[in-house]
Amino acid sequence: MEEYKYLAIVEWGKDYIAKEHLQPNDRFLSEKELCEIHGVSRQTVRQALKCLENENVISRVRGSGTYVKSVAAQVSEQPKRVGVISTYFSDYIFPQIVTGIERVLNDAGIVMQLSTTHNQVYEEAQALRTMIANGVQGLIVEPSKSALPNPNMELYREIRDQHIPLVFFNAKYPWADFPLVAMDDEAAGEVVTNYLFDCGHQRISGIFALDDIQGHKRYGGFMKSCIAHNVRTAEKDVLWFATAEKSYIFKYARTKLLEMLVNSTAVVCYNDELAVNLLRFCRENDIKVPGDVSVVGIDDSKFSTLCDVPLTTVHHPHRVLGERVARKLIEQMNTPDDAGEDVIFRPELIVRDSVKSFDRR
Amino acid sequence: MEEYKYLAIVEWGKDYIAKEHLQPNDRFLSEKELCEIHGVSRQTVRQALKCLENENVISRVRGSGTYVKSVAAQVSEQPKRVGVISTYFSDYIFPQIVTGIERVLNDAGIVMQLSTTHNQVYEEAQALRTMIANGVQGLIVEPSKSALPNPNMELYREIRDQHIPLVFFNAKYPWADFPLVAMDDEAAGEVVTNYLFDCGHQRISGIFALDDIQGHKRYGGFMKSCIAHNVRTAEKDVLWFATAEKSYIFKYARTKLLEMLVNSTAVVCYNDELAVNLLRFCRENDIKVPGDVSVVGIDDSKFSTLCDVPLTTVHHPHRVLGERVARKLIEQMNTPDDAGEDVIFRPELIVRDSVKSFDRR
DNA sequence: TACGGAAAGATGTATTTACAAAACCATATT
DNA sequence: AATATGGTTTTGTAAATACATCTTTCCGTA
Numbered sequence: 001m002e003e004y005k006y007l008a009i010v011e012w013g014k015d016y017i018a019k020e021h022l023q024p025n026d027r028f029l030s031e032k033e034l035c036e037i038h039g040v041s042r043q044t045v046r047q048a049l050k051c052l053e054n055e056n057v058i059s060r061v062r063g064s065g066t067y068v069k070s071v072a073a074q075v076s077e078q079p080k081r082v083g084v085i086s087t088y089f090s091d092y093i094f095p096q097i098v099t100g101i102e103r104v105l106n107d108a109g110i111v112m113q114l115s116t117t118h119n120q121v122y123e124e125a126q127a128l129r130t131m132i133a134n135g136v137q138g139l140i141v142e143p144s145k146s147a148l149p150n151p152n153m154e155l156y157r158e159i160r161d162q163h164i165p166l167v168f169f170n171a172k173y174p175w176a177d178f179p180l181v182a183m184d185d186e187a188a189g190e191v192v193t194n195y196l197f198d199c200g201h202q203r204i205s206g207i208f209a210l211d212d213i214q215g216h217k218r219y220g221g222f223m224k225s226c227i228a229h230n231v232r233t234a235e236k237d238v239l240w241f242a243t244a245e246k247s248y249i250f251k252y253a254r255t256k257l258l259e260m261l262v263n264s265t266a267v268v269c270y271n272d273e274l275a276v277n278l279l280r281f282c283r284e285n286d287i288k289v290p291g292d293v294s295v296v297g298i299d300d301s302k303f304s305t306l307c308d309v310p311l312t313t314v315h316h317p318h319r320v321l322g323e324r325v326a327r328k329l330i331e332q333m334n335t336p337d338d339a340g341e342d343v344i345f346r347p348e349l350i351v352r353d354s355v356k357s358f359d360r361r
Numbered sequence: 362m363e364e365y366k367y368l369a370i371v372e373w374g375k376d377y378i379a380k381e382h383l384q385p386n387d388r389f390l391s392e393k394e395l396c397e398i399h400g401v402s403r404q405t406v407r408q409a410l411k412c413l414e415n416e417n418v419i420s421r422v423r424g425s426g427t428y429v430k431s432v433a434a435q436v437s438e439q440p441k442r443v444g445v446i447s448t449y450f451s452d453y454i455f456p457q458i459v460t461g462i463e464r465v466l467n468d469a470g471i472v473m474q475l476s477t478t479h480n481q482v483y484e485e486a487q488a489l490r491t492m493i494a495n496g497v498q499g500l501i502v503e504p505s506k507s508a509l510p511n512p513n514m515e516l517y518r519e520i521r522d523q524h525i526p527l528v529f530f531n532a533k534y535p536w537a538d539f540p541l542v543a544m545d546d547e548a549a550g551e552v553v554t555n556y557l558f559d560c561g562h563q564r565i566s567g568i569f570a571l572d573d574i575q576g577h578k579r580y581g582g583f584m585k586s587c588i589a590h591n592v593r594t595a596e597k598d599v600l601w602f603a604t605a606e607k608s609y610i611f612k613y614a615r616t617k618l619l620e621m622l623v624n625s626t627a628v629v630c631y632n633d634e635l636a637v638n639l640l641r642f643c644r645e646n647d648i649k650v651p652g653d654v655s656v657v658g659i660d661d662s663k664f665s666t667l668c669d670v671p672l673t674t675v676h677h678p679h680r681v682l683g684e685r686v687a688r689k690l691i692e693q694m695n696t697p698d699d700a701g702e703d704v705i706f707r708p709e710l711i712v713r714d715s716v717k718s719f720d721r722r
Numbered sequence: 723t724a725c726g727g728a729a730a731g732a733t734g735t736a737t738t739t740a741c742a743a744a745a746c747c748a749t750a751t752t
Numbered sequence: 753a754a755t756a757t758g759g760t761t762t763t764g765t766a767a768a769t770a771c772a773t774c775t776t777t778c779c780g781t782a
Contacts, residue, residue: 004764004765005765005766006765024519030731030732030733031733032732041766041767041768042767042768043765043766044765044766044767046733046734056494056496060732060733060734061732061733062732062734062774063731063733063734063773063775063776064774064775065731065732065776066732066733079491079494079495081495089463090456090459090460091456095450095451095456098450098451099450102450102476102477106477109491111476111492111495112474113442113474113475114463114473114475115463115467115472116463116467130470130472131472133440134440161385365734365735365736366735366736367736391762391763401736401737402737402738403737404735404737404738405735405736405737407764408735408736410763421762421764422745422763423762423763424744424745424746424762424763424764425746425762426745426746426761426762426763427763724782725780726779726782727778727779727781728777728778728779728780729776729779730775730777730778731775731777732773732775732776733772733773734771734772734774735771735772736769736770736771737768737771738768741764741766742763742765742766743763743764743765744761744762744764745760745763746761747759747760747761748757748758748760749757749758750757750758751754751756751757752754752755
């Protein structure tokens with residue numbers, strides 16, 4: 001028994017409150033009484049009381065006495081908090097991902113602190129700083145503009161120094177050494193493009209996000225498939241866009257887009273959101289899908305089934321991914337200083353109605 | 362000057378770290394050195410250091426020394442945290458509401474802690490308890506099963522006792538005296554029903570949620586309109602359902618539903634989600650909307666425009682409501698003990714294609 | 723009955739002393 | 753060169769004492 005006296009008094013005090021059924025705002029024993037009960041000095045009692053005060057079990061009022069605080073505070077100690085930082089959470093596939101995260105964290109009795117960056121690195125910095133200052137026990141982050149140089153390296157280094165567990169999802173910064181949970185974006189780009197070739201398409205163009213590692217990887221898969229099928233893609237077969245301008249490209253790149261659509265029989269879209277917008281663009285310009293041109297998306301979002309031509313796309317594990325991210329973080333929290341390996345989901349093609357097939361086998 | 366010595370040392374220590382440009386993990390002065398510098402006893406120095414440790418400015422290692430902690434912790438004090446408890450957040454109109462809340466809180470530098478109850482009072486209790494123990498400075502709550510007796514009265518009383526500001530949205534418990542921000546549900550029910558009468562409908566039925574104050578109020582508006590138009594609604598013209606069974610009623614109440622649809626020319630639905638499901642039910646049973654039967658919803662959710670027959674519905678301010686709730690809470694946090702008045706949004710009819718008009722004026 | 727003030731009792735601040743336990747460092751040993 | 757060892761430094765625990773400051777209570781007076 002090498003326990004300290006003041007810690008013994010802390011435990012005794014908690015038991016006492018429970019045993020005597022003391023309610024919030026009930027009077028607790030005075031320092032003098034505690035001294036006599038335990039036969040210790042007042043300093044020792046005061047140290048014990050300070051602990052109980054920090055744990056929110058009692059509150060002390062100078063000149064008046066010591067009082068019991070909330071019941072809730074007594075029973076459960078402070079639950080863990082985890083920060084979740086994503087680019088968005090109300091649109092597209094994000095609600096499902098965040099639901100998955102929330103579910104697992106909730107089951108583990110962990111509180112989720114949510115913040116969104118709108119894909120702005122400055123907002124990401126703000127969110128990270130707030131979370132750190134707030135004392136979160138872990139972080140789940142979807143990087144903003146992951147393909148561009150990022151001014152937040154310092155912050156991630158500090159997170160590393162402070163041994164705060166962190167898991168990325170959807171994408172990771174190449175220089176930040178934290179585990180990632182994501183879909184295999186390159187394979188996804190490859191799978192859809194392969195499918196188009198299988199359907200007999202030869203002239204295939206693509207539209208990809210520029211500022212996003214996912215965009216680069218999906219483009220990589222697209223390229224890989226083209227090369228494997230001995231098709232050379234020219235610069236003009238690919239349209240790059242910045243995520244912030246995703247809604248505007250159909251205006252300012254109208255000419256190039258129309259040219260692309262005329263010169264190809266199929267288009268690989270960075271994601272479903274873009275694909276749905278492309279469908280509308282085609283409708284407005286009297287281009288039949290999949291009659292005149294075939295369209296494929298990636299992510300299997302809700303909109304891919306709700307739009308007028310159900311989209312052929314690649315399944316994104318949405319909610320399962322969210323659950324896996326959260327579990328990964330909990331693993332990291334339980335085994336600190338363990339590097340942790342990436343979790344990459346295999347893509348799975350979902351065939352719907354937006355691709356025309358030239359073959360009849 | 363009646364300042365205490367230890368507080369003076371606390372301030373001096375902060376200045377010292379700033380002036381000497383001490384970095385995280387740099388060594389701070391030892392207790393002995395501080396004693397000599399300030400000419401005080403070691404206990405006094407220790408009390409000062411304890412304060413700095415609580416404020417996360419330094420950390421102490423027995424046998425080694427005192428060290429400076431993160432810069433982030435020094436600069437900005439701990440930001441405020443607010444708990445947001447809603448029934449869902451990934452479906453229906455909730456993403457927009459939560460986005461509105463998040464936006465305002467974020468602008469105010471407040472961190473949002475999110476928890477969902479899935480409309481289960483037990484999960485609500487769990488969430489509330491966690492939030493309180495977590496020391497949130499405010500709460501935004503959407504009640505679960507607001508029309509049924511609720512076992513969480515004690516918790517809300519405790520929140521009141523601890524003077525934690527709280528704002529309800531969408532609905533409030535009649536016995537809990539906190540401000541509410543919501544749409545005028547009764548008026549919403551009245552507005553759609555009035556519109557159906559205006560279009561020449563006479564036999565109107567309704568489907569409403571049973572366990573939810575919003576359901577009761579919307580039904581109230583429906584009734585009010587019927588009475589004003591001298592139409593007596595019979596028991597069999599109204600179908601009640603429990604929120605948990607919203608997807609199943611089309612199976613187990615199939616007969617009653619079909620009967621209702623045959624006997625009436627229009628149906629008032631509790632909300633858009635239900636209305637969309639009813640549209641599908643009609644399609645599956647070869648009932649034309651709005652040819653055979655007209656359907657109206659409430660809430661103006663995204664699905665009301667995406668489904669095959671765009672829904673006539675009542676606009677719910679979604680995001681604006683979310684923003685208003687958050688601002689209301691911030692008001693409450695700034696002026697404690699101010700009762701705070703409810704904010705009720707007027708409903709606004711959105712006419713689309715799901716109602717047939719018999720009049721030709 | 724209402725008010726004021728003194729007394730009692732509570733927690734807060736400060737000093738001094740002593741020993742305990744962990745970390746650190748330089749020297750000596752293997 | 754690696755390992756032990758012991759002394760030094762540093763923070764942690766504990767006690768005894770004194771006074772400060774605030775609250776509550778109670779009693780006497782107007």
